[in-house]
Amino acid sequence: xxxxxxxGNHVSVPEGTTILEAAQKVHLDIPTLCYLKLEKSKxxxxxxxxxxxxxxxxxxxxxxxxxxxxVFEGMKVTTNSKRVLASRRKxxxxxxxxxxxxxLVCAKSxxxxxxxxxxxxxxxxxxxxxxxxxxxxxxTSSALKRDPNKCIMCRRCETMxxxxxxxxxxxxxGRGFHTVVTPAEKxxxxxxxxxxxxxxxxxxxxAALTGVGxxxxxxAALFNPKKKVIVQVAPAVRxxxxxEFGMPPGQPVTGKMVAALRRLGFDAVFDTTFGADLxxxxxxxxxxxRLERKEHLPIxxxxxxxxxxxxxxxxxxxxxxxSTCKSPQQMTGAVIKTYYAQKMGYDPQDVVVVxxxxxxxxxxxxxxxxxxxxxxxxxxxxxTTRELAKMIKEGSMDLRHLPDEEFDDPLGRSTGAGVIxxxxxxxxxxxxxxxxxxxxxxxLVDVNFTAVRGLxxxxxxxxxxxxxxxxVAAVSGLGNTRKVLEKIESGEEKFDxxxxxxxxxxxxxxxxxxxxxxxxxxxxxxxxxxxxxxRGTTIRxxxxxxxxxxxxxxxxxxxxxxxxxxxxxxxxxLEEEVCPEYQPQ
Amino acid sequence: MKKTLKHCESYQEHSKxxxxxxxxxxxxxxxQRNPRRKDTLIMTLHRAQMIFGYLPEEVQLFIADRYGIxxxxxxxxxxxxxxxxxxxxxxxxxxxCLGTACYVNGADQILAEFERILEIKAGQVSADGKFSIExxxxxxxxxxxxxxxxxxxxxxxxxxxxxxxxxERFLTEDLEVEEVSHA
Numbered sequence: 001x002x003x004x005x006x007x008g009n010h011v012s013v014p015e016g017t018t019i020l021e022a023a024q025k026v027h028l029d030i031p032t033l034c035y036l037k038l039e040k041s042k043x044x045x046x047x048x049x050x051x052x053x054x055x056x057x058x059x060x061x062x063x064x065x066x067x068x069x070x071v072f073e074g075m076k077v078t079t080n081s082k083r084v085l086a087s088r089r090k091x092x093x094x095x096x097x098x099x100x101x102x103x104l105v106c107a108k109s110x111x112x113x114x115x116x117x118x119x120x121x122x123x124x125x126x127x128x129x130x131x132x133x134x135x136x137x138x139x140t141s142s143a144l145k146r147d148p149n150k151c152i153m154c155r156r157c158e159t160m161x162x163x164x165x166x167x168x169x170x171x172x173x174g175r176g177f178h179t180v181v182t183p184a185e186k187x188x189x190x191x192x193x194x195x196x197x198x199x200x201x202x203x204x205x206x207a208a209l210t211g212v213g214x215x216x217x218x219x220a221a222l223f224n225p226k227k228k229v230i231v232q233v234a235p236a237v238r239x240x241x242x243x244e245f246g247m248p249p250g251q252p253v254t255g256k257m258v259a260a261l262r263r264l265g266f267d268a269v270f271d272t273t274f275g276a277d278l279x280x281x282x283x284x285x286x287x288x289x290r291l292e293r294k295e296h297l298p299i300x301x302x303x304x305x306x307x308x309x310x311x312x313x314x315x316x317x318x319x320x321x322x323s324t325c326k327s328p329q330q331m332t333g334a335v336i337k338t339y340y341a342q343k344m345g346y347d348p349q350d351v352v353v354v355x356x357x358x359x360x361x362x363x364x365x366x367x368x369x370x371x372x373x374x375x376x377x378x379x380x381x382x383x384t385t386r387e388l389a390k391m392i393k394e395g396s397m398d399l400r401h402l403p404d405e406e407f408d409d410p411l412g413r414s415t416g417a418g419v420i421x422x423x424x425x426x427x428x429x430x431x432x433x434x435x436x437x438x439x440x441x442x443x444l445v446d447v448n449f450t451a452v453r454g455l456x457x458x459x460x461x462x463x464x465x466x467x468x469x470x471x472v473a474a475v476s477g478l479g480n481t482r483k484v485l486e487k488i489e490s491g492e493e494k495f496d497x498x499x500x501x502x503x504x505x506x507x508x509x510x511x512x513x514x515x516x517x518x519x520x521x522x523x524x525x526x527x528x529x530x531x532x533x534x535r536g537t538t539i540r541x542x543x544x545x546x547x548x549x550x551x552x553x554x555x556x557x558x559x560x561x562x563x564x565x566x567x568x569x570x571x572x573x574l575e576e577e578v579c580p581e582y583q584p585q
Numbered sequence: 586m587k588k589t590l591k592h593c594e595s596y597q598e599h600s601k602x603x604x605x606x607x608x609x610x611x612x613x614x615x616x617q618r619n620p621r622r623k624d625t626l627i628m629t630l631h632r633a634q635m636i637f638g639y640l641p642e643e644v645q646l647f648i649a650d651r652y653g654i655x656x657x658x659x660x661x662x663x664x665x666x667x668x669x670x671x672x673x674x675x676x677x678x679x680x681x682c683l684g685t686a687c688y689v690n691g692a693d694q695i696l697a698e699f700e701r702i703l704e705i706k707a708g709q710v711s712a713d714g715k716f717s718i719e720x721x722x723x724x725x726x727x728x729x730x731x732x733x734x735x736x737x738x739x740x741x742x743x744x745x746x747x748x749x750x751x752x753e754r755f756l757t758e759d760l761e762v763e764e765v766s767h768a
Contacts, residue, residue: 168655173664184660185642185671193656 004075011071019055019066019077030055030079031088031117033095034154035067036203040455040520041477041504045159045203050152051091052117055079063087092121095152097128099206106150108207111515114152115206135180140190143212143364144198148180151208157181157200164504165478167310169194181208193313197306197478197502198360198511202519211360211512214381215391221352221381222265229352230340231266232332232411233257235273236358236422236507237385239529243514243522244389245399250525252533255404260392261356262405268340271407272355273414275332276421276430278551279303280542282568283325284434285559287497291439291470296320298473298488298495301427302570303327305365306502310478315485324569326378328421329355329362330371332411333378334567339555340411348374354381356388358422358510361502370570384512413547416534417447423527424476424506425452425459428499432463432472433541435497440466447540453531455505455524458484460495470496477504602636603647610651617653626652626662630669639673667721675710675717677755679703682732684723691745692731696720698748699733 001012006019009026023030034050037043048065055066058076063084066077078084096118103109138146153172158181161170169192173182183192200209221229242253261269283301290299302308302323311319326334333355337348355362359382365371366379383391392399406412417433420426429449436444451461452472457480460473473495475481481500487493503509508526509519516522534540542548556564609632615622626648633644640663642656649659663669681687681696696718700706703716710717726732729741735755743751 162655162658168657171655171657171661171664173661175665184645184656 002071002073002075004071004073004077006077007079013071015070017071019057019064019069019071019075020053022071023055023066023077023079028079030066031120032067033092033113033117033152033205034156036156036159038203038504038519040523041164041509042457042479043160043164043203043504045154045156047155047159050095050154052088054084054087054091056081056084089121089123092117093123093127096123096126097130098132099152100132100149101126106207107210107213108150112207113205131177133177133180138189139212140188141194141196141212141364142367143196143360143362144189144194144201145210145212146182146189147208147210148182149208150206151181152206153179153181154205155181156203156205157209160199160203161194163479165195165197165199165502166482167193167195167197167314167478170200195306195309195313195478195502196361196364197310199503201360201511202509202513202515211384211387212363213387214363214383215387215394218354218381218383218391221354226350227352228267228344228346228350229265229354230268230270230336231261231354231356232270232272232275232329232336233261233356233388234329234358234362234422234507235276235419235426235530236510236513236526237356237388238533239422239508239526240358240513241385241389242399243516244386247400248525249516249522250527250529252529253399254533255406256399256402257388258407259402259405260395260397260399261388263397263402264391264395266354268408268411270332270336270411271414271418272328272332272357273418273421274411274545274547275328275330275335276303276418276427277415277542277545277548278331278335278568279325279328279421279427280417280430280434281548281552281559282331282564283323284431284438284543286323286325287431287435288438289560291435291468291496298471298498299323301431301497301499303421303427304361304501304507306359306361307478307481307500309361309364310481310502311485314482315489318485318489321488326371326568326570327362327365328418329357329382330365330378330570331568333366334373335411335551337376337378338373338567339551342555348376352380353378354383355379356383356385358385358507358513359503360384360511362512373567385510386512386514389514410547410550413545414537415542415545416537416540417542418545419533419537420530422507422530424455424501424504425474425499426506426530427501428452428472428474428497430542431497431499434543436463436465437541437543439468442466444541452499455527457504472497472499474499476501476506478502480504605636606633606644606647607651610648615652622652623654623658626654626659627666630659630663634669639670641671645671667719673710673714674719675715677716678736679716679718680724680734681707681718681720682722682724682726682730682734683720684727684730686723686727687731690730694745695731695733695743695748698745699752702749702752 003012006023011022013022030053033052036045046068048068053066054063056078057064135148158170161167172179221227238252238254239250242251243249258269287299290296300322333353336353341348341351363382366382371378417430429452432449433447452474457477458475463470475484505523509523645659649656683692705711707718707720731743733740733743
């Protein structure tokens with residue numbers, strides 16, 4: 001152990017600890033900006049570029065960045081001397097001298113870490129003016145927006161994209177003042193190998209990287225008397241949106257959220273969890289068939305568009321392994337515009353499907369031409385959890401004070417299996433609950449497959465299907481995914497079923513979820529919230545969802561039927577062109 | 586449209602050059618799982634620029650693929666160094682140093698004179714592809730300031746009045762020597 005003093009406090013820490021971490025031990029809150037550590041995601045950004053966390057070390061001439069300076073025996077650190085405070089302040093003033101002063105109308109206002117620091121430092125004047133960066137704003141993608149003028153060169157996005165996700169879409173381009181974080185060759189995002197996982201958005205301290213917003217389009221649809229506007233909500237949203245209203249993370253607020261959506265004017269409030277159950281039944285059929293024929297194994301789940309993009313761009317030779325099933329979002333949309341519209345006597349052209357997702361990539365997925373049914377887009381507008389929270393606030397509501405209401409029938413009915421889709425391992429567990437019964441013909445008594453739960457990046461186990469042992473894995477984070485796929489490619493490992501989610505921890509940690517500085521704890525709480533909901537439901541197997549059964553009986557026929565393929569499966573996974581945007585009339 | 590290696594069609598056109606680069610990369614025996622594999626990237630980019638004259642996107646993708654790194658990674662390194670170029674340069678490359686020592690000795694006027702005579706600006710290539718001019722920062726010959734290099738030849742203590750003569754001499758004498766030595 002190394003002994004040192006920080007502001008007169010004696011601290012004992014293991015060798016290799018940074019001053020910042022040692023200071024946290026004695027509850028000293030040294031301000032940081034570029035630094036970020038997320039243990040659950042194995043993420044560490046320690047470039048020491050912003051110089052906000054500098055401290056004075058006795059005997060050293062220069063101020064030390066506390067985030068990247070290891071402690072030594074007998075070290076004496078001062079975190080709040082005149083020199084330290086003056087230096088931090090000047091550094092921050094220099095950073096904002098090259099930052100647009102449009103905070104009032106900025107998408108990140110009140111969630112911006114730069115803004116927060118400026119506020120905490122009490123900086124109320126713009127001391128330095130000079131040359132400003134001027135780069136074009138990249139709006140080429142339907143999911144992600146890049147505004148390099150708001151970038152403070154913290155490099156958090158690069159670390160996330162290149163080190164954790166191993167996508168490699170971003171680089172620092174150029175040198176000195178003209179450096180800009182951009183895809184290769186300054187190409188637009190839409191042409192780059194970006195998979196739109198949105199993890200860069202969740203670590204960006206400013207609004208340099210944000211999701212493309214669809215709030216105004218949603219209001220326009222809601223206020224259009226000719227349109228039937230139907231909303232669906234993903235499972236991960238209900239255990240996170242409460243945070244935006246000061247409720248504890250992970251606390252399920254399903255009923256209040258449904259009440260809010262109804263009061264916003266949606267004609268029907270449906271549950272993407274229904275689509276999840278449908279996915280399990282449809283994909284379960286595919287799994288059973290492939291297991292029987294022993295071909296195209298392992299089957300890779302296809303619920304996560306960030307992951308599917310990763311597969312397309314980085315492992316195109318393995319793309320035949322992916323399930324052809326649409327994701328729950330797209331299945332729900334397709335069923336709304338076919339089965340439900342027919343049942344209600346609506347013209348599908350007049351139906352607008354809005355989905356609320358914890359995700360950035362879902363915005364991209366909804367716009368893909370392969371994601372249509374009978375020539376009509378399955379999902380028109382995709383909002384993030386954050387965007388819905390804003391709409392609820394704009395709509396004069398406080399989630400905390402709303403009553404608990406139920407989803408509408410029939411696409412609001414779901415099972416515990418559908419709910420756990422929101423976290424890593426959930427899709428696999430839900431599929432196993434169904435596949436077990438389909439393969440063995442026996443009732444599954446204990447539905448808990450605890451071996452596939454947890455937040456470790458890769459979890460593998462073997463499941464006994466009464467005579468046939470299947471090897472399964474649940475993977476989250478694209479860096480972990482790369483490791484697994486490389487082993488499959490080389491033949492080093494063999495699996496039967498693999499669930500993959502692009503975001504570390506799964507959808508609960510999606511790029512569209514409420515921003516938080518304590519993400520590690522929050523992810524755990526959100527996952528716990530999902531399993532809590534699962535335990536509280538009476539039906540915990542997707543194929544027993546009565547609405548799903550009814551849908552097959554009266555509309556689709558049986559799982560894997562021709563009709564089911566037309567509505568619930570993707571036609572041509574590799575199609576790239578984006579279909580026409582939703583136009584409000 | 587997303588671009589990957591598959592989309593690059595110019596491989597056939599330049600297949601000899603790609604073959605040469607490929608052989609060079611083979612000789613490096615790159616281990617795609619070694620976290621330090623990028624150590625030789627700058628060397629490779631030098632070699633590639635020697636072979637192709639510049640570093641177009643398909644060359645970048647080719648190199649990225651062989652190293653098992655992203656295109657963005659390669660592009661970022663290229664963008665950092667003035668020496669590397671992603672657009673073709675002229676056959677005769679005039680580089681005028683604008684480093685501190687050269688600058689205080691009037692390098693800006695030297696550059697202006699080259700631009701005037703060759704009728705192109707720094708960063709441009711003449712229409713016939715013969716000349717290009719670049720300005721650069723310090724070639725490490727400050728004692729000779731102001732310094733101009735044309736291809737691999739270095740000219741020191743250059744005066745504005747000498748510029749035309751330098752160009753003419755290079756065209757008549759040095760270029761021939763270069764061509765002979767390359768043959």
